[in-house]
Amino acid sequence: MRILEHFKSICAVPHCSFDTQKLSEFLLEFSLKNGAKVRVDEWGNIHAIKGEPKICLQSHYDMVCIGEASNLELYEEQGFLKAKNSSLGADNGIGVAIMMSALERFKNVECLFTNDEEVGLIGANNFNGKIVSKYLLNLDSEDDNEVIIGCAGGLNIFAKISARMKKITPEQGYEVEVFGLSGGHSGVEIHKNIPNAIKILAKILRQNNAKIVSISGGERSNSIPTNAKAIVVASDFKVQKNQNIRVKKLGLFDKVLSNSDKILTLINAFAQGVRNYDKELTTPINSINLSTLSQKNGSVEIEFFARAMDDSGICDLRFETSELAAALGFELSYKDRSVAWRPSQSEFAKDVLNELRNFRPNAFITAIHAGLECGVLADKQHGLVACSIGPNIHSPHSKNERVELASIKIISQVVDKILQKYQ
Incomplete structure (x- = not known):
């Protein structure tokens, strides 16, 4: 051919x-x-x-x-x-x-x-x-x-918070990685409930009462994240055996992110995926993906990608996500992607x-x-x-x-x- x-x-x-x-x-x-x-x-x-x-x-x-x-x-x-x-x-x-x-x-x-x-x-x-x-x-x-x-239509939503470090009593450090997930398109596959590596990582960290030293994850704004990684401190770290999760014991750390709890709260409280579905068209009406997580230039930034079939849906997703992030002290910015x-x-x-x-x-x-x-x-x-x-x-x-x-x-x-x- x-x-x-x-x-x-x-x-x-x-x-x-x-x-x-x-x-x-x-x-x-x-x-x-x-x-x-x-x-x-x-x-x-x-x-x-x-x-x-x-x-x-x-x-x-x-x-x-x-x-x-x-x-x-x-x-x-x-x-x-x-x-x-x-x-x-x-x-x-x-x-x-x-x-x-x-x-x-x-x-x-x-x-x-x-x-x-x-x-x-x-x-x-x-x-x-x-x-x-x-x-x-x-x-x-x-x-x-x-x-x-x-x-x-689409809208990128960026939530940023300070990556200032605070001193702690030296505690055991761990590298925690979620890797090799299937991923997928954050639009045409968002209804499939594909696992999001950043969401999985944040849940594991909270379950172990971990505090973040550094954190990152995701690949593209329009992809469901396949990988995420953090260095954390915790008194102990336990996770069920899983081929896509790796925990490595490190040395002692005496500094963590001062906003560690707020970062984990935003990720864990955020509702990933489809918000409304049109049965007649057999397609989502509104959805949102937690796309990337990065730590650079003195800040931790979380990127969300909202999609909706009309402008009112985009406005609703922007409002709901912004309210949650702002309540936790994040600064918000936006970038129109498409009509x-x-x-x-x-x-x-x-x-x-x-x-x-x-x-x-x-x-x-x-x-x-x-x-x-x-x-x-x-x-x-x-x-x-x-x-x-x-x-x-x-x-x-x-x-x-x-x-x-x-x-x-x-x-x-x-x-x-x-x-x-x-x-």
């Missing part, structure tokens, strides 16, 4: 978020070679136009790097493509590969390769070009039974659905509990009609990420049929 060849060529080039320059150069050269007029903006967005297109294909070309990524060692197993001991980057590298194939074979096509989506939809939020096509087909969805016409994209059925979406139903008879139109760049782009450009499809990708943003090979073929054929129809 030509698309797999393209995907493997992408995987050979490092492209973790914030480290995408080499892949940007690769995609620029490829687009020019295939007859497109190309503009690359200061944010790394690559806008390629061939002929007089009616459809713009759009994917992001950065990936969440977990485990040994970006050194990707690909292998096939039971009909799936995987990467050994790392995330795969099928999110959204398969979409990029489909777009590369379209540039090779169609006279009229527009492709927008956006940058740094996984770290705040940075490329899409800062894109200031004009999409010339009337229709936008995003290829960043992860279920080939769905045509997405709406998505959740909510309100579901609206269009004839274009119905055309895509009809083509998809040739392969997936039970396919349906729905919304997704994650941020999609097409929502940002449609909000920026009035009159742009958008929807999103993609192959079956399981456990994105984790070492268990895998993409179904048969599903890639289905989505690529749907894209071909739609491009042919709108030539």
Whole structure:
């Protein structure tokens, strides 16, 4: 399959978020070679136009790097493509590969390769070009039974407190680590109740009456944490035997964080996961993930990522989380990540659905509990009609990420049929 060849060529080039320059150069050269007029903006967005297109294909070309990524060692197993001991980057590298194939074979096509989506939809939020096509087909969805016409908005919430140390009578120190959890996407997998390493660590520390010397955890704002670690002091430390928990006895320590109790209280009192669920759309309405925990520059900072299908939901999550954190003495700050994209059925979406139903008879139109760049782009450009499809990708943003090979073929054929129809 030509698309797999393209995907493997992408995987050979490092492209973790914030480290995408080499892949940007690769995609620029490829687009020019295939007859497109190309503009690359200061944010790394690559806008390629061939002929007089009616459809713009759009994917992001950065990936969440977990485990040994970006050194990707690909292998096939039971009909799936995987990467050994790392995330795969099928999110959204398969979409990029489909777009590369379209540039090779169609006279009229527009492709927008956006940058740094996984770290705040940075490329899409800062894109200031004009999409010339009337229709936008995003290829960043992860279920080939769905045509997405709406998505959740997102907000990063940061709670910061002083990391000032206080003197104590020397006490036994321990290094406590939660590691190797499965992790997952904090949007499309938040309803699965995937264990959060930071939450697990904080509970263990409180159960042992431990005081924190140092603490950290999590990988990305949009990932459920797989690892967390702390150095603590305690009179004794006991934990049930668990392959994902390690306790190492250290020497004596005579200083701990003065705000140790407040940090543990916030983490333990915080309600991780789905707050409201829409049974009709079979998707969460509001959810929030405790994403990262860091200690630097004299502070301990906890990052939360809130998602909601409308602005009022975001406001509720912000209010509830901020009230809890402020009551414990944390300073709050916020960073908008993406706007909510309100579901609206269009004839274009119905055309895509009809083509998809040739392969997936039970396919349906729905919304997704994650941020999609097409929502940002449609909000920026009035009159742009958008929807999103993609192959079956399981456990994105984790070492268990895998993409179904048969599903890639289905989505690529749907894209071909739609491009042919709108030539």
